[in-house]
Amino acid sequence: MPISRYFPHVNLSGLMSWATCTVIEMQPAPSRQDAKESKINPKIIGCEDVVWAGERMILITFERASVPSGPHVMLAHFPKGRKGLTTQALVGMTATIREIGTIGAPQIYAYMDYLPNPVGAEVVLMEKIPGQSLSEVWPTLHSKDLHRVCTEVVRILLMLFNNRGSYICTDLLGTNVNTRPSQPPAPLSRPAVLLTAPFDQGPLINMAPQPALYSAHQYLEALAGRIFRVFPVTPTGQPILPRGHPSRQTGSPLKPELTDEDVAKLNGNWTNWQRLVSYHAGGYYVPHHLSAAARQLVIALLTCRQFGIRHRDMRMSRFIVSFHSVGENERHSRVTLTGWEHAHRAPLWSCARWPLWMDPEAGVDSDVVREEERVLLRRLLVGILNNRFILRESWQFFVAHVFGATERWFEDCLSTHWLTENPLENCLYRLSRRWEYTRPGIEFPLARPSRAIEQAPKSRDAVAESVDDSSGEADTTQTQGVD
Structure with missing residues (x-):
């Protein structure tokens, strides 16, 4: 199993499994039912360290054909600061900004603001603009x-x-x-x-x-x-x-x-x-x-x-x-x-x-x-x-x-x-x-x-x-x- 150079403490297997489940949950209702019947099987073809918007993150890429409705890429962001609260601040302030409507902000797909968890760190799955x-x-x-x-x-x-x-x-x-x-x-x-x-x-x-x-x-x-x-x-x-x-x-x-x-x-x-x-x-x-x-x-x-x-x-x-x-x-x-x-x-x-x-x-x-x-x-x-x-x-x-x-x-x-x-x-x-x-x-x-x-x-x-x-x-x- 590869190890992240930026985040060696992160369980990449757990991260990819969670990202896959997140993508399935994001599919339209009919597709979600199909997923339960194994007709949709998101396939990850890339999991790599990147620097995006001045932050070190992990980029997860899905095979496009395996996720018809997307998203085909997502970023795993690991907030630094107060335990739990910094992650909640990222999600909460992003929601506030997106409510304004005229300011672009990355969509939050899923988050874990607690430890221990299967990934081994507080993490937010977010849109790559x-x-x-x-x-x-x-x-x-x-x-x-x-x-x-x-x-x-x-x-x-x-x-x-x-x-x-x-x-x-x-x-x-x-x-x-x-x-x-x-x-x-x-x-x-x-x-x-x-x-x-x-x-x-x-x-x-x-x-x-x-x-x-x-x-x-x-x-x-x-x-x-x-x-x-x-x-x-x-x-x-x-x-x-x-x-x-x-x-x-x-x-x-x-x-x-x-x-x-x-x-x-x-x-x-x-x-x-x-x-x-x-x-x-x-x-x-x-x-x-x-x-x-x-x-x-x-x-x-x-x-x-x-x-x-x-x-x-x-x-x-x-x-x-x-x-x-x-x-x-x-x-x-x-x-x-x-x-x-x-x-x-x-x-x-x-x-x-x-x-x-x-x-x-x-x-x-x-x-x-x-x-x-x-x-x-x-x-x-x-x-x-x-x-x-x-x-x-x-x-x-x-x-x-x-x-x-x-x-x-x-x-x-x-x-x-x-x-x-x-x-x-x-x-x-x-x-x-x-x-x-x-x-x-x-x-x-x-x-x-x-x-x-x-x-x-x-x-x-x-x-x-x-x-x-x-x-x-x-x-x-x-x-x-x-x-």
């Missing part, structure tokens, strides 16, 4: 196809932004929680949770998941409060976790564990950051030179208690692109976004983001899109947003993007790992400078460093670069400035 990753086709796109693809990407961003809900949470399979009620949020009959990388870093992944939140202020408070879950202290400020506890490990041979003094300093630093939350929940930095009506409109949007959907891993490889001809001279494009286990509901200012590969202000190195290309790309996207045919749907995204920049930046600061000390000190310095520019005459509420400790690292999104790429390695995260 026709096409190629955008990172593969990008260098070959001519101007018209580039415009088509960018228009589709903008359409996806707007659909996610405008799909509003009443909780900051992840739509899990089986929770029976409607996150999109028309009325103000009521107490949930069953608990909903927020699954996202900042709340699953380090020892947090072995603790209870973050409960659903009802406001941007609660969300930022929870981000800042992660440190107190990892390093609880007594009322007098003494660390509760003993020396040698795994949570104290730094991952560095030069400093194997945190001392009591280190823990006390961390708690003090994050207490200071928590004191700044009320200034960043939305609307505090709206310029005063706007008219009264415009300021009111912007503040209402940034403080809205209805939340969009944020996909935290919109790497270029996540977008699957295909083209088809319509007539002799017309070509249409189809762009599908994958990786929906990395999506969750978030404040509107948080959702109003460009993917990092198309944002010239992000400062992210890319082997595919050069910095000068990102500047031109940004102009193209702004032009698309201002198109009169979509302006009715795009203006709120545009307003939240422009006037919610400081909120997003502060969110990214709070999303960093608690051991990322120097970037946080730089953030505090830069925030104080931002404060002087936007709130003259009002004293900054914290003591600030006299200068930035060192040149702040280039930006990386709190999650987008930390999930496994095609090499299977995880990256650390850093933050961007707002100077």
Whole structure:
């Protein structure tokens, strides 16, 4: 029996048997009865490791004649993260996206969100969308196809932004929680949770998941409060976790564990950051030179208690692109976004983001899109947003993007790992400078460093670069400035 190089622990025989049963169950009712009479016998002719949409998966291929109604190929995806919940997040968020109807998302054929099972791992059988990753086709796109693809990407961003809900949470399979009620949020009959990388870093992944939140202020408070879950202290400020506890490990041979003094300093630093939350929940930095009506409109949007959907891993490889001809001279494009286990509901200012590969202000190195290309790309996207045919749907995204920049930046600061000390000190310095520019005459509420400790690292999104790429390695995260 062959062994998967990517997933040596997976029982391929059990996987193929389960995939075969899944295909039989998917056949139309008459065919399903025929299958029981052995008239349909799906035959697997391929089971191989692949990298699809930036993820390592196993591709299962059926002989076309043995499965008349299809599917003829399917992907076995093995979600990484919290046991059970990450798989449920993938299935639940995919269902939410597919309900929207205008955003393509791979169909889920079957899933196992429990262990032990015959496959030996949590697994999702899903559709293989026709096409190629955008990172593969990008260098070959001519101007018209580039415009088509960018228009589709903008359409996806707007659909996610405008799909509003009443909780900051992840739509899990089986929770029976409607996150999109028309009325103000009521107490949930069953608990909903927020699954996202900042709340699953380090020892947090072995603790209870973050409960659903009802406001941007609660969300930022929870981000800042992660440190107190990892390093609880007594009322007098003494660390509760003993020396040698795994949570104290730094991952560095030069400093194997945190001392009591280190823990006390961390708690003090994050207490200071928590004191700044009320200034960043939305609307505090709206310029005063706007008219009264415009300021009111912007503040209402940034403080809205209805939340969009944020996909935290919109790497270029996540977008699957295909083209088809319509007539002799017309070509249409189809762009599908994958990786929906990395999506969750978030404040509107948080959702109003460009993917990092198309944002010239992000400062992210890319082997595919050069910095000068990102500047031109940004102009193209702004032009698309201002198109009169979509302006009715795009203006709120545009307003939240422009006037919610400081909120997003502060969110990214709070999303960093608690051991990322120097970037946080730089953030505090830069925030104080931002404060002087936007709130003259009002004293900054914290003591600030006299200068930035060192040149702040280039930006990386709190999650987008930390999930496994095609090499299977995880990256650390850093933050961007707002100077």
